[in-house]
Amino acid sequence: xAAVAGNAWLFGDExxxxxxxxxxxxKEPIEVMATHCLEAVNPDFAPNVKSGDIVVxxxxxxxxxxxxxxxxxxxxxGVGAILAKSYSRIFYRNAIxxxxxxxxxxxxDEIGVGDELIVDPVAGRVxxxxxxxxxxxxxxxxxxxxxxxxxxxxxxxxxxxxxGPGKG
Amino acid sequence: xxxTLVQKIIARASSRESVRPGEIVTCKVDLALLxxxxxxxxxxxxxxxxxxxxxxxxKIVLMTxxxxxxxxxxxxxxxxxxxxxxxxFGIKNFFDMQGIGHVVLAEQGxxxxxxxxxxxxxxSTNGGAFGCYMAGFGAIEMTGVVVTGEIWLxxxxxxxxxxxxxxxxxxxxxxxSLQLCRELGMDNAFRAVEFGGSTIADxxxxxxxxxxxxxxxxGAETGLIEPDEVTLDAIRAAGVEPVTxxxxxxxxxxxxxxxxxxxxxxxxxxQVAAPHKPSNSGPADDYAAVRIDQAYIGxxxxxxxxxxxxxxxxxxxxTVAKGTRLLVAPSSKRTMAEAAxxxxxxxxxxxxxxxxxxxxxxxxxxxxxxxxxxxxCISSTNRNFxxxxxxxxxxxxxxxxxxxxxxxxxxxxxxxxxxxx
Ligand code: SF4
Numbered sequence: 001x002a003a004v005a006g007n008a009w010l011f012g013d014e015x016x017x018x019x020x021x022x023x024x025x026x027k028e029p030i031e032v033m034a035t036h037c038l039e040a041v042n043p044d045f046a047p048n049v050k051s052g053d054i055v056v057x058x059x060x061x062x063x064x065x066x067x068x069x070x071x072x073x074x075x076x077x078g079v080g081a082i083l084a085k086s087y088s089r090i091f092y093r094n095a096i097x098x099x100x101x102x103x104x105x106x107x108x109d110e111i112g113v114g115d116e117l118i119v120d121p122v123a124g125r126v127x128x129x130x131x132x133x134x135x136x137x138x139x140x141x142x143x144x145x146x147x148x149x150x151x152x153x154x155x156x157x158x159x160x161x162x163x164g165p166g167k168g
Numbered sequence: 169x170x171x172t173l174v175q176k177i178i179a180r181a182s183s184r185e186s187v188r189p190g191e192i193v194t195c196k197v198d199l200a201l202l203x204x205x206x207x208x209x210x211x212x213x214x215x216x217x218x219x220x221x222x223x224x225x226x227k228i229v230l231m232t233x234x235x236x237x238x239x240x241x242x243x244x245x246x247x248x249x250x251x252x253x254x255x256x257f258g259i260k261n262f263f264d265m266q267g268i269g270h271v272v273l274a275e276q277g278x279x280x281x282x283x284x285x286x287x288x289x290x291x292s293t294n295g296g297a298f299g300c301y302m303a304g305f306g307a308i309e310m311t312g313v314v315v316t317g318e319i320w321l322x323x324x325x326x327x328x329x330x331x332x333x334x335x336x337x338x339x340x341x342x343x344x345s346l347q348l349c350r351e352l353g354m355d356n357a358f359r360a361v362e363f364g365g366s367t368i369a370d371x372x373x374x375x376x377x378x379x380x381x382x383x384x385x386x387g388a389e390t391g392l393i394e395p396d397e398v399t400l401d402a403i404r405a406a407g408v409e410p411v412t413x414x415x416x417x418x419x420x421x422x423x424x425x426x427x428x429x430x431x432x433x434x435x436x437x438x439q440v441a442a443p444h445k446p447s448n449s450g451p452a453d454d455y456a457a458v459r460i461d462q463a464y465i466g467x468x469x470x471x472x473x474x475x476x477x478x479x480x481x482x483x484x485x486x487t488v489a490k491g492t493r494l495l496v497a498p499s500s501k502r503t504m505a506e507a508a509x510x511x512x513x514x515x516x517x518x519x520x521x522x523x524x525x526x527x528x529x530x531x532x533x534x535x536x537x538x539x540x541x542x543x544x545c546i547s548s549t550n551r552n553f554x555x556x557x558x559x560x561x562x563x564x565x566x567x568x569x570x571x572x573x574x575x576x577x578x579x580x581x582x583x584x585x586x587x588x589x
Contacts, residue, residue, distance in 0.1 A: 014355075014445060016445075016551075018532070018553040018556045019554060019555060022555050023532040023556065024533050024558070026205070026234075026533075027240075027242035027243060027534075040554045040560040059355055060354055060355040063354055063355070063387055064551060064553060065289075065532070066206065066288060066289050066304045066305060067206060067307075068210065068306035068307045071306075086355055086357065087357065088355075088387055089357040089358065090290055090306055092357070093305065093306065094308060094309065097306070097308040097309055097312075141192075143192060143320070153309065153311065153312055154214060154218070157312060161218060161220055161315055161316065
């Protein structure tokens, strides 16, 4: 997986999945749901986030519901990676399964709004081009990187289990 | 090697003698719970894409609860697809409009001590009250489970939480859970919470599940309680024989806990969690000035028969305040029937309460009872994140069924103890 480059969007601690994929739009397809992603926290995010941009957040990012539409919304909006102090267990697992790199990054407070970042999830490196600072981060564990590199759980299942068109 | 209950269950499910916290293992799944929300509607298209079926239809339990009854064309289509999935794959344990999945699992006696279970919903931790390992996963991972019957896991550390002593009148398990969200925080990933102590030993299963249900709010991998006679009686009451080794599923006496927390039930007062997170909790009295538009009794955690009994106890010979509405969505069809038979529903309706259909309802803004801009609600549900029950500017306060009912009578947040003497 190649490095991703984009601008930083900053969020605080304990951003929950109800705000990422609101229940009010739960029956809608992801294209619609994604336009409401984080609107209660920052209404400018979904309309303006660009492909490759990096979400930078505090602790327990993605707490709450198991809804997979939370990380899916980020993938749909083109978010390149997420850097947070810590993650909720379900959000972390869901994100990995969609091939979205989620890195534990203790230094989020050193990142400014819109900073130009380059994130290399394989090497475990984050470069802040705006401040000129480079960070070594904990690389994603090998057994999970295998899944991310395959593109997520579905491509991985296709490699290991797919049998071509079958029941249903 | 001495192990906690969590380690023992994971060791069994991964065919090992023992496991250590931090190890990554692959577990065989004994039961997979799928709900209409993140179940067939999200999993079936993926099965088609892969060209595969399900690994074992008899280990899948399927329920409709989030979108029942259908309120528009979209929810009707989701329910139709869910029913078709059950027929297509021969899912015998399909419970259509029977209640909220976590509650129906318990009612049906489908959980046994020592089991390793996965659910496509964060509150799957509810099941841990039966001495099993049950955790929530997203639909993408449940797709993997449904195809392979396996899931990877990093063995969590175990935290022991002991509650000893007797509650004062009007204090219940929900007050414990709200207090724990504040004390332990909501960031407990890679940890499992094992509840114990005399207070919990004295609780019926309907109260114990509140603690494990809200282990999800603690951010824990799961919450669980060592099985005892109360557990076995609940399984028998569902018409199922407990597994023969049921009582062997407990932590070793000198097991290695990451931490142990001890609390005294006698000093607990009714708790209310202010917007917008369950850890914003404090004594109900601190919020006595808050006027409410809606009082909501619902959800897997807060509308079981025992919860409705608390509500009726408060409402007997009283009425809901003018300008406040009380909505009650019993958590299962069986709850509805039993509460109808014993007069509980009559008491609630006579007091001015509105009865809603069984299901997740307004809890996650997917069913009836959602909030308008700037409205204020007190709710027996488990989460009060911004916009969870409706408009982004609405606010939700979480409390026990006692406190919600007392607040409905007062038209503002109220300590139920004043009404229970
Ligand atoms: S009642 Fe609420 S918390 Fe429980 S399963 Fe339904 S939406 Fe989730």
